[in-house]
Amino acid sequence: MKQGLIVFLNGTSSAGKTSISMELIKQKEILFHHLAIDDFFYNFNDLINNKFPDLKPVKELDDGVIGQIIFDPLISMYYATIKLFLEMGLNVIVDTVIDNDKWFNDYLDVLSDYLTIFIGVRCSKEELARREQIRGDRKIGLANSQFDIVYGFNEYDLEVNTEELNPSECAEKILSFIKSDKDYSAFKKLSKRDINSV
Numbered sequence: 123m124k125q126g127l128i129v130f131l132n133g134t135s136s137a138g139k140t141s142i143s144m145e146l147i148k149q150k151e152i153l154f155h156h157l158a159i160d161d162f163f164y165n166f167n168d169l170i171n172n173k174f175p176d177l178k179p180v181k182e183l184d185d186g187v188i189g190q191i192i193f194d195p196l197i198s199m200y201y202a203t204i205k206l207f208l209e210m211g212l213n214v215i216v217d218t219v220i221d222n223d224k225w226f227n228d229y230l231d232v233l234s235d236y237l238t239i240f241i242g243v244r245c246s247k248e249e250l251a252r253r254e255q256i257r258g259d260r261k262i263g264l265a266n267s268q269f270d271i272v273y274g275f276n277e278y279d280l281e282v283n284t285e286e287l288n289p290s291e292c293a294e295k296i297l298s299f300i301k302s303d304k305d306y307s308a309f310k311k312l313s314k315r316d317i318n319s320v
Contacts, residue, residue, distance in 0.1 A: 136253040240306070
């Protein structure tokens with residue numbers, strides 16, 4: 123059985139990745155499985171909040187320390203789950219924000235050998251800020267803080283602009299690209315980032 127295909131949607135928070143993913147899942151031509159990093163974080167948070175509702179830390183921890191203890195292993199589990207699905211021959215929509223050089227390098231370590239369509243999900247800073255206000259479940263300015271590193275890639279197999287196209291139109295554009303049998307070469311050209319250079 124052949125390995126599955128990755129549809130990697132690269133965009134900031136609120137760019138429209140999840141909405142596009144839902145449209146890709148609804149269509150019947152190609153079966154996709156949506157794996158979003160948010161689900162991994164939300165499940166962990168639900169576990170802590172439900173099992174320990176009155177938890178009161180005695181000591182405050184720096185975000186970097188929390189990241190090393192909790193977020194890095196969750197990211198590793200996320201990548202491992204993507205790999206598991208691919209090895210089972212399943213097509214995966216990768217819905218995450220890689221705004222961290224270590225996480226980007228870890229992704230390449232685990233998944234660089236798999237067939238990947240690298241898609242830029244574009245949206246202006248102004249529109250991202252507007253969407254954050256409407257959503258109410260994202261820290262205002264989060265997308266802006268991610269913008270430069272998330273969109274720091276020079277080449278994609280395909281780009282969609284969620285200000286110009288609605289989620290259904292973006293999904294159709296992606297499907298058309300997949301069915302065209304064009305070469306998926308952009309992701310193969312990516313190389314690890316020098317973490318010490320920042």
